[in-house]
Amino acid sequence: MSRKDRKAASAQAAQAAATDRLQAPESDSGRRLSPWRVIGAALVAVVVVSAGVVGFQWWSARASVDVKPWFASFVDVTATPKYGFENLGATSTKDAVLSFIVSDQTNPCTPSWGGAYTMDQARGSLDLDRRIARLQQQGGTVAVSFGGQRNEELAVGCTDPTELKNAYAAVVDRYKVGTVDLDLEGDGLVNADATARRATAIHDLQQERRASGKNLAVWLTLPVSPTGLTLDGTNAVAAMLKAKVDLAGVNLMTMDFGNAKDEGKSMAATAEAALTAAQKQLGVLYDRAGTHQSDPSLWAKIGATPMIGQNDDEGQVFGLADARTLNAWAVSTGIGRMSMWSANRDKTCGSNYVDTSVVSDACSGVNQGKETFAGLLSKGFDGRIALGEGAVTTAEPTSAAEADDPAHSPYPIWSTSSSYLKGTKVTWHHNVYQAKWWTKGDVPDNPVLNAWETPWELVGPVLPGETPIPQPTLPPGTYPNWSGETAYDKGARILFDGVPFEAKWWTKGDSPEAASANPDSSPWAPLTQDEIDTILGGGTAQK
Structure with a gap:
């Protein structure tokens, strides 16, 4: 009742x-x-x-x-260069909001990552499922964000209500998440029909999960101005409440304020004004829906997501001081969530990135020293993203003494006699490793003290029910075998011990084998797995 x-x-x-x-x-x-x-x-x-x-x-x-406020960075899953979000498991800010699930370019009711990978393709090309499992093994949790600015949110093009609900459900079930985030921008925000379809589909999904004893926390991520939510933003919230969606909260994108920002105010002060105005609007929306909320409850339903460092608006920079100020205010006010865009960018730009006033996907554009925005913004946010049922946790790994099964290993089992190109993945002791450079004879799980001492990087565990993922290989005769009697010009390619090499300069009689021991002085460089993929005319083969 x-x-x-x-x-x-x-x-x-x-x-x-x-x-x-x-x-x-x-x-x-x-x-x-x-x-x-x-x-x-x-x-x-x-x-x-x-x-x-x-x-x-x-x-x-x-x-x-009483739900503890939580912190989690957004992670752009498909950004280049690829960001190793699974490594967040070794930090104090382990949780991540993976973004963005949008409509596939050929079928609007098929979920895809950024319009570039279906979920099955992301399993192979990005090894996404395994990296999520690796994060979870280390105590991290993920939520999935739908929408974003660049592509089409599912509800815009998927007009069949049942197919739309099933599309959302497929993502929730695939990654076993307990929290979803709906990042509504562009047509995903202003399209009234999509707004109504989305609200109905999310309500039905939430009810289905509750009927089976599972929870689904739903957050709306919306643009905001210093005076609060836009009309389209309030309409999106109202539609959810009308459809009886149990909203965990409304997360405000406190960034890119444009001409609405007072030049005399800091980014932190502007964000505080925007959040305060939105909290009042949220109270009115709940009252109109017939469900009054107290002030503490409303604040607990408010989230903040600044764009760290350089914003898209050239003159707006959210610096380290802004992060400290906003965090202190947010903790004292009692907001329920803090996020940031994005973990990919949480570092100082290198010296080769000249114009820091232009937004980079891979750095913040400000000098961070030894500090991170995640470390500053997360203080006092001790809660966690709701964990989905059946997610990989910190359970004891399979014994290394138990042999790897080729029939249930996604990649070839490591062999001491095989050579491996940079980027090659292998299975060893029920985990997947990727070669950081060409290697032969180096055990993947060698317990070295420093990462630079091993050519292997742990990607994550072998997942239940996995089978081999087909790997691209060069057809016989693609390149000639190396001969000590032949002279090779720069750029010539050969095979040595089954591994393709390219000559860095003219050479004769220099064995490619020396490239492993002394790569700088060797005239030969092994090709990478990515280069082989390019030669074969496509990406990694998909199962």
Whole structure:
């Protein structure tokens, strides 16, 4: 029974009780209730009912506030260069919001990562499922964000309600997430039909999961100005509330304020003004939906996502001081979530990146020294993203003594006699490793102290039910075998021990084998796996 139904039932019970007293016969003692006692009893009943309603509202607000505020960086999954979000598991800010799931370019009801990879393709080309599992093994949790600025959010082009709900469900089930984020921008925000379809689909998905004993936290990520949410933003929230979606909260993109920003105010102060205005708007929207929320509860439903460092608007830079200021204000105010765009950018740009006023996908554009924006913004946000059921956790790994099974290994099992190009992946002791440079005879799980001491990088565990992923190989005769009697010009390619090499300069009689021991002085450089993929005319083969 809903809170509204309980309130109505209680009121009806109180009214019935008062009516019964007014019509009650004389008692055995012959005494009859006076009208004043009847009125008094009715007033008491009303007070009790009101107290019950107020008490329930207080409990509801406290239930929301008692959820610990959490921090998680957005991660651009398809950005170049690829960002190793799984390495966040070794930091104090382990959680990540992976972005963005959008419509596939050929089928609007098929979810894809950035319009570039279907989920199955991301498994192979990005090894995404395994990297998520690796993060989870180290105690991290992921949420998935739908939408974003550049591509089409699912509800825009997928007009069939059932297919739309199934598309959202496919992502939730594939990655076993307990939290989803709907980043609404462009047509995904202003298209009224898409707004209604999305709200219905998310409500139905949330109800289905609850019926099976699973939770699904839903966040809306929306643009904001210093004066609060736009009309399209409030419409998006209203549509969710009208559809009876249980919103975990509304996350505001406190970035790119354009001409609306007061030049005399810092980015942090502008963000605080925007968040304060949006909190008031959210209260009005809940009241209009018939579900009043207390101020603490509303703040717990507010999230903030600044764009760290250089924003898209050239004159707007969210610096380290802004991060400290916004964090202190957010913790004291009690907002429920802090994020940032993005973990990919949380480092100082290298000296070869000349114009830091132009936004980079791979650095912040400000001098961070030894500090990170994640470290500054996450202080006081001790909660975690809701973990989806069945996600890989920190369970004990399979014993290394148990042999790897070729039939259930995604990549070839490492062999001491084989040579491996940079970028090659192998299976070893139930984990997947990737070669950082050409290697032969180096055990992947050698317990070295420093990462630079090993040519192998751990990607993640072999997942349950995996089978071999077909790997591209050069057809026989693509290049001639190396000969010590032949002179080779710069750029010539040969095979040595089955490995393709390219000559860095003219050479004769220099064995490519020396490239492993002394790559700088060797005239030969082994090709990488990516180069082989290019030669074959495509990306990594997909299962």
